[in-house]
Amino acid sequence: MSDLKLNYEVDGGDLVQAGEASSKMKMTLKKLGLPPEVIRRASICMYEGEINMVIHADGGEVEVDVGMDTITIRLTDHGPGIPDVDQAMEEGFSTAGDVARDLGFGAGMGLPNMKRCSDDMQIDTQVGVGTTVTMKIHIN
Ligand SMILES: Nc1ncnc2c1ncn2[C@@H]1O[C@H](COP(=O)(O)OP(=O)(O)O)[C@@H](O)[C@H]1O
Numbered sequence: 461m462s463d464l465k466l467n468y469e470v471d472g473g474d475l476v477q478a479g480e481a482s483s484k485m486k487m488t489l490k491k492l493g494l495p496p497e498v499i500r501r502a503s504i505c506m507y508e509g510e511i512n513m514v515i516h517a518d519g520g521e522v523e524v525d526v527g528m529d530t531i532t533i534r535l536t537d538h539g540p541g542i543p544d545v546d547q548a549m550e551e552g553f554s555t556a557g558d559v560a561r562d563l564g565f566g567a568g569m570g571l572p573n574m575k576r577c578s579d580d581m582q583i584d585t586q587v588g589v590g591t592t593v594t595m596k597i598h599i600n
Pocket residue numbers: 508512513515516517537539540541542548549553554555556565566567568569570571572591
């Protein structure tokens with residue numbers, strides 16, 4: 461059987477709508493009958509990645525590939541890029557501005573959570589060009 465591919469657009473600058481794509485993915489994964497723990501982890505990964513694209517990169521797109529053994533989530537944006545990935549991965553590090561902070565974002569826990577909830581995470585980023593985050597979650 462071929463993999464199921466899901467695609468989502470994420471609008472930039474809309475912190476009220478942020479999280480919509482991950483909610484949609486979660487519903488689809490539930491309909492597929494995947495294990496709740498797998499759905500929970502995939503949803504956290506995608507939610508945090510989606511929020512990052514909204515806050516830090518003016519939106520982007522998400523491709524989700526649901527295979528027999530693995531869910532692959534790839535978030536691509538054309539934002540500012542991440543100058544120091546090691547620093548960005550530190551718990552509590554955030555460059556979020558006041559507007560995002562006033563809405564409760566910017567705790568600096570998104571990337572660490574994505575790392576923890578995925579089995580594999582890769583960040584490809586170039587300053588001034590954009591960022592692609594690829595995460596894999598094993599199904600069994
Ligand atoms: N898609 C992205 N584009 C540019 N910078 C990003 C992106 N995702 C994360 N970052 C950078 O990494 C930092 C840490 O991200 P994260 O752990 O999610 O914390 P937070 O989003 O709360 O700031 C962000 O503050 C930002 O500087």
